Amino acid sequence: LDRQQPGANPNAPIPDFAPYKAQHLSPALIASGRNAYLSARPRLQRIEAETGVPESIMVAIWGHETSYGRVMGGFDLPRALATLAYEGRRRSLFADEFIASLQMIDRGVARSQLIGSWAGATGGPQFLPSVYLRLARDGDGDGRADIWSSQADTLASIGNYFANAGWRPGQPWGMAVSVPPTFDRSQITNRLLSPRCVKVFARHSAWKTMAEWRALGMAPLTRTWPGDTVLATLIEPDGPGKTAYLLTGNYRVILDYNCSNFYALSVGLLADAVEQ
Numbered sequence: 001l002d003r004q005q006p007g008a009n010p011n012a013p014i015p016d017f018a019p020y021k022a023q024h025l026s027p028a029l030i031a032s033g034r035n036a037y038l039s040a041r042p043r044l045q046r047i048e049a050e051t052g053v054p055e056s057i058m059v060a061i062w063g064h065e066t067s068y069g070r071v072m073g074g075f076d077l078p079r080a081l082a083t084l085a086y087e088g089r090r091r092s093l094f095a096d097e098f099i100a101s102l103q104m105i106d107r108g109v110a111r112s113q114l115i116g117s118w119a120g121a122t123g124g125p126q127f128l129p130s131v132y133l134r135l136a137r138d139g140d141g142d143g144r145a146d147i148w149s150s151q152a153d154t155l156a157s158i159g160n161y162f163a164n165a166g167w168r169p170g171q172p173w174g175m176a177v178s179v180p181p182t183f184d185r186s187q188i189t190n191r192l193l194s195p196r197c198v199k200v201f202a203r204h205s206a207w208k209t210m211a212e213w214r215a216l217g218m219a220p221l222t223r224t225w226p227g228d229t230v231l232a233t234l235i236e237p238d239g240p241g242k243t244a245y246l247l248t249g250n251y252r253v254i255l256d257y258n259c260s261n262f263y264a265l266s267v268g269l270l271a272d273a274v275e276q
Contacts, residue, residue, distance in 0.1 A: 177218045
């Protein structure tokens, strides 16, 4: 399975965002997200007050990863990780994660709970074992970080992850914008080479302030302008003439969770939809 995943071939063409967006922003997923958002408001408000991470972002991650806890995978975690460490493309990573899964048992996690995806992610947030050990949190006060059956622990753990990754309170993840038809894209070419996820960040423009983007003719489609000094990059996932997005530093935090532009865009858009 690992060898068959998208991204295994770095030279493969990038598909359009629209089909992915339709799948991951379905009416059913949005409706379930709104229900989860409303039913968990007191808990979400407390976590946001503690971490600075928006309630809607936590719900969107939960929804995108496991359909709000309904689909968490059925693979035996240590066995899956051992298999990936033996024959996969990322042997060192999965060997470390296999050891981390054993450390979870040492910490008191029941062996029967170590169920997840074929790639070794587990629980409502779909954490790798090493991430669980660092960032999983007890959100309901029972002394355990149960990300498998406790909604409170799942949401608290997601909030803690994003706070740890550098989420900036009060700043949006980004917004959809229209680009002038005659816009000269050569003036926003990104000349920096990212040390990680090169293909992902290569699609981003140079950084400019919101005031500079506004002066270049960008117009928001879904929200008002953030502060003039907020920095953002531009991405046109389906190419010129289609919906574009200005992305702040908080978008990079979503990428830290899963370094895929399609993933991060759909999480941001799902977050916007569930809080409407």
